[in-house]
Each structure stands twice: as C-alpha cells, then as structure tokens.
Amino acid sequence: MKKLWQMIKGCPLFTILILSGIIVTAGGYAGAALGIYKWDVTFKHPMVQTVLLDEKAESGSESDASEVSTAKGDLDKNEQHKDVDNSTEAVKNGKPLEKTEEQTDGKSEDKSDAKTTEKSSEKNTEKSTEKGSGKTTEKTTKKSTEKKTEATTEKKASIDTGGSSTPISRPTQxxxxxxxxxxxxxxxxxxxxxxxxxxxxxxxxxxxxxxxxxxxxxxxxxxxxxxxxxxxxxxxxxxxxxxxxxxxxxxxxxxxxxxxxxxxxxxxxxxxxxxxxxxxxxxxxxxxxxxxxxxxxxxxxxxxxxxxxxxxxxxxxxxxxxxxxxxxxxxxxxxxxxxxxxxxxxxxxxxxxxxxxxxxxxxxxxxxxxxxxxxxxxxxxxxxxxxxxxxxxxxx
CATH class of the missing domain: 3.40.50.1110 (SGNH hydrolase)
Structure with missing residues (x-):
C-alpha cells in the first residue's frame, strides 16, 4: 500500500485518468442495465455517421460531399443513419438498385407502356410542330399534363380501399x-x-x-x-x-x-x-x-x-x-x-x-x-x- 501511495503521489495525472475511466465504464454498464443506454453503440451510430459526413463535406475529401448535393438527391452510402443496414444497397438516381420480385413484376409492364406512350407522344409533337402553328405546343402540353395526372390517379387507385361503394372515405387533411x-x-x-x-x-x-x-x-x-x-x-x-x-x-x-x-x-x-x-x-x-x-x-x-x-x-x-x-x-x-x-x-x-x-x-x-x-x-x-x-x- 505504501508503494501504491507513493506511485499515486508521483503520477497524479495518470492516476486520475485511470480512475475516471473506471468510473465512466461503471456508469455506462449501470445505465445500460437500467435501460437508459443501449449496449451496442458503434460507429454506425447516426451521430457518429453525421459527424463523419460533415467532416467530409467541409474538407471536400473524396466524392461523398459532392454526392450529397446532386440534383436528384442521391444518397451516398456513408450518409446513412445508424439504422441503415449494410445489407441494404444505396439508391441510384433516387431509386433502389434492387427491388423484390413482387415489386418488379408489378411495375415492369407499366413502365414499358409509359415509355412507349411518351416516345410516341414526342414523335407526334415533332411532326405537328413542323407542319403547323404555335397552338400545337399548347395542345401537346395540355395532353402531357393530362397523361401525368391520369398516371398519378391510376397509381393511387391501385391501393385497395375496401372494394365497397358504401364506406365513407376520409381524405387526409x-x-x-x-x-x-x-x-x-x-x-x-x-x-x-x-x-x-x-x-x-x-x-x-x-x-x-x-x-x-x-x-x-x-x-x-x-x-x-x-x-x-x-x-x-x-x-x-x-x-x-x-x-x-x-x-x-x-x-x-x-x-x-x-x-x-x-x-x-x-x-x-x-x-x-x-x-x-x-x-x-x-x-x-x-x-x-x-x-x-x-x-x-x-x-x-x-x-x-x-x-x-x-x-x-x-x-x-x-x-x-x-x-x-x-x-x-x-x-x-x-x-x-x-x-x-x-x-x-x-x-x-x-x-x-x-x-x-x-x-x-x-x-x-x-x-x-x-x-x-x-x-x-x-x-x-x-x-x-x-x-x-x-x-x-x-x-x-
């Protein structure tokens, strides 16, 4: 004990650091046991990820910072919140790289039809513009707007609302x-x-x-x-x-x-x-x-x-x-x-x-x-x- 006391007196700063570490560790275990803290805080934690992201953006290092501000709002893999699992791939151009088979099957036909319609519409617009007047542009714009509205309506209508004509619909306010x-x-x-x-x-x-x-x-x-x-x-x-x-x-x-x-x-x-x-x-x-x-x-x-x-x-x-x-x-x-x-x-x-x-x-x-x-x-x-x-x- 005498030698220990002499060591403490000789290295007070080192002793304080050791004691502080013991106290903080004990407090952390106690907090986790009481449900106040979680045991598995890692570098995936959202606050850590955000700090790392901010540092990259400020320093301009790598390509992460530029990807954050892209016009299409793409998400860089390093920007993910703590809960973003490593098995989930980041999206490209605002869309996921992979979808489930159910999602793909349900949309592939719709997307191809939509693209075909858009292409044909563009061709018709070009032809009519070569032949005629400025009114053609207005008509084409109206038609494209109507098509977009119809597409949105059809997409929303695909959600099941009960299949009955009697229930009272309560739209969101x-x-x-x-x-x-x-x-x-x-x-x-x-x-x-x-x-x-x-x-x-x-x-x-x-x-x-x-x-x-x-x-x-x-x-x-x-x-x-x-x-x-x-x-x-x-x-x-x-x-x-x-x-x-x-x-x-x-x-x-x-x-x-x-x-x-x-x-x-x-x-x-x-x-x-x-x-x-x-x-x-x-x-x-x-x-x-x-x-x-x-x-x-x-x-x-x-x-x-x-x-x-x-x-x-x-x-x-x-x-x-x-x-x-x-x-x-x-x-x-x-x-x-x-x-x-x-x-x-x-x-x-x-x-x-x-x-x-x-x-x-x-x-x-x-x-x-x-x-x-x-x-x-x-x-x-x-x-x-x-x-x-x-x-x-x-x-x-």
Missing amino acids: YKKIKTRKSRNNCYGDLTKIALETDYPYIKVDKSYFDDALFIGDSRIEGLALYSGLDNAQFAYMEGLTTFGLMSEKIAANGTATLTDLLGSQTFKKIYIMLGINEAGYNTDSYVSSYMDAVSQIQALQPDAVIFMMGCMHVSSDYSDTHDIVNNDNIDEKNGAIAAYADGIKLFYLDMNTVVDDGKGGLIKDYTWDDIHLQAQYYSVWEDYLYSHGLKDDAFN
Missing part, C-alpha cells in the same frame, strides 16, 4: 405552415403538415392488439422490447428501409421474411413505422417504394386495416444542426404517405403529437440519443395506441 426552406435536395420546401386520419377513435385495451402486427426499424424494436404489447407480433430490423421491406428476414427473430409471415398468418391490424433510414432518399422515391410495399401487404392480407404511422421526429437540437436527418424532411415524407390514407383500409396515425416539445421535435428528456426513445417512455407511445382504436365495424 393538412395544416398549412409558414414555408420552411429545404436544406438538402432529398426533400422540398415544407409548406404543410399532415394531420392524422379524422376518425371517431375509441379507447381500447390490450386484447385489441391480439391480432396486430407491428413492422419497422429499431424504433419498432424499442416498442417490442419496452412496451407492454407482448400479445402483438413484431417484425423489425435495425436499418430496415422500405426498399428491403418484403425480402429482408425481419420476422420470427430474423428467420423469416415479411412475405413469409403474411402468407402464413392472418392479421386484422398492421402498423408500419419507417422513414428515418430513408431520410437521405428523394421523397418521391421513398413514397413510391413505401406504397409498393403497402400494395403487396394488402394482397397478402386483404382484410387487414393498415395504419401508416408517421415517422417519429428527432429532437429539435438535432434537427437544427443536420441538413438531412431533420424534422422538416421527416414531415414532408410523412405528409406524402399520408396522402394515400382513406380512413377505410388505410389510416395515417401520428404519435408525434404525444412526444412533441412544442417546437416540432422530440422531447429532449424522452430520448437518449436525440433519435430513439428511452426505455421508460415507450409507454407514452403505447398509451397513444390505446387511445386510437377503431370500432368493430371498421374491420368488416
């Missing part, structure tokens, strides 16, 4: 806000925010979720681990995106795909929360992929009601300092998928209403990393779900 300029090409200026589907929601108990399935990324994982909804089923994976939703092994503890699960069991209620990992993708690309997945889920579960849950916000501090993973981007993407809700077979729910800090962000005290809820606050999300049940006739 929006709250207008003062324009917020976008800070990245992957999303546009924000002028409105989607409101959750207007419906006379009822309070329900735990048994309501006996036939429910929750699908999503690490945030849904948190709901599975820390909420009391142990009677519901969950299909999740850290890094999950809409682009790999149907083909990734996210069900049955990662041993089955969502397609397999939906083909083997029946659910009345299906809840989906995605979007944080797609923050760097172009909004149109994200919505297209999201609704493709919804169509496939409806084909496998035609009697289920699907709840598209708005992506949970990040904290206001985090949002203010990040040009990609921020709440304006999240709100635009939420509003885009909410447009498809009809209040019959598709509902839009927004749990952000119960975790909002008054500035459009996630309450700072509720989160351990500015992005995920602390374990004890998943009960707030759970209570929100209990207060947003549907009447029995909604499932007929």
